[in-house]
Amino acid sequence: MCRIPDRRVFYKVFNTLRECGPLPSAHASSERARNQNMEEQENILDMVQRSQTTSTRRLSARIGVSRTRVWQILHEDGLYPFHPQHMKIYTQDSVMRLEFCHWLRTNRQLLPLILFTDEATFTLNGINNTRNLHRWSHENLHSRVETNFQCRFSINVWCGIIDDMLIGPVILDDRMTTQNYLDFLQNDLPKQLDDVPLATRIAMHFQHDGAPSHYTRHVMQ
Numbered sequence: 249m250c251r252i253p254d255r256r257v258f259y260k261v262f263n264t265l266r267e268c269g270p271l272p273s274a275h276a277s278s279e280r281a282r283n284q285n286m287e288e289q290e291n292i293l294d295m296v297q298r299s300q301t302t303s304t305r306r307l308s309a310r311i312g313v314s315r316t317r318v319w320q321i322l323h324e325d326g327l328y329p330f331h332p333q334h335m336k337i338y339t340q341d342s343v344m345r346l347e348f349c350h351w352l353r354t355n356r357q358l359l360p361l362i363l364f365t366d367e368a369t370f371t372l373n374g375i376n377n378t379r380n381l382h383r384w385s386h387e388n389l390h391s392r393v394e395t396n397f398q399c400r401f402s403i404n405v406w407c408g409i410i411d412d413m414l415i416g417p418v419i420l421d422d423r424m425t426t427q428n429y430l431d432f433l434q435n436d437l438p439k440q441l442d443d444v445p446l447a448t449r450i451a452m453h454f455q456h457d458g459a460p461s462h463y464t465r466h467v468m469q
Contacts, residue, residue, distance in 0.1 A: 289321050290311055296327065338444070360411040362453045367406045368423065406432065410452065416442050428463040 291311050295302060304322075308315045322328075370421035375453070404424050408415035420428060420435055441449055 249358060275413045288317070289325075292321050293327075294324060296322070343434055358420065358453060361448060361451050363408050363410040363415065364455045365406065365408040365415075366457055367404050367420065367459065370403050370405065410444060410448065413444060415444075424461055426464045426467060430464075430467050431461075433467065 251416055261374060288311055292307055292313075295310065304315045307318045322414045343345070404420040406419050406420055407417040418432070418440060444452075461467065
């Protein structure tokens with residue numbers, strides 16, 4: 249038994265034909281959807297251009313689309329969230345780094361023999377939440393955030409790279425003091441270098457950074 253349409257249905261159809269001409273087609277519906285998608289895309293990209301640190305949650309709430317749709321639009325445009333590195337930069341660092349780069353270009357044979365090292369500090373108080381801090385860009389801008397992270401910390405982790413080998417990571421207990429760092433160099437580091445070829449270890453250059461504990465007389469010796 250088929251259902252007989254109400255008279256209001258015919259009345260609505262009649263008014264639509266009188267005011268708009270032909271009934272809306274599937275092509276018109278797809279055209280409206282395409283225009284809506286283009287408008288969403290333009291709005292999202294415009295918001296990202298005005299604020300490169302905005303989140304997908306905020307974009308979703310402002311535009312009224314799902315976060316999945318926001319991610320899709322950003323990726324289609326080649327945008328990805330890059331997290332800044334946290335480090336303290338001093339005025340003289342730029343000159344010293346440039347001089348080092350010029351020196352290294354003329355001594356390329358040393359590259360496989362340099363043990364590049366660094367320590368990172370991890371805390372439990374969430375001062376530096378690098379997971380939520382990002383910048384949308386088509387390429388990694390290598391942005392950095394100045395912070396005095398060595399003033400407050402709970403644990404330090406050391407890691408090194410020489411040629412194509414990763415050394416570590418090693419957990420350094422307690423505060424980063426001269427004595428702790430010296431103990432690491434004398435007792436822990438030789439064990440970490442067991443897999444490095446002997447010829448490389450004999451000619452190896454050890455790279456420190458600007459931490460105060462790296463420049464005491466005992467550590468330098």
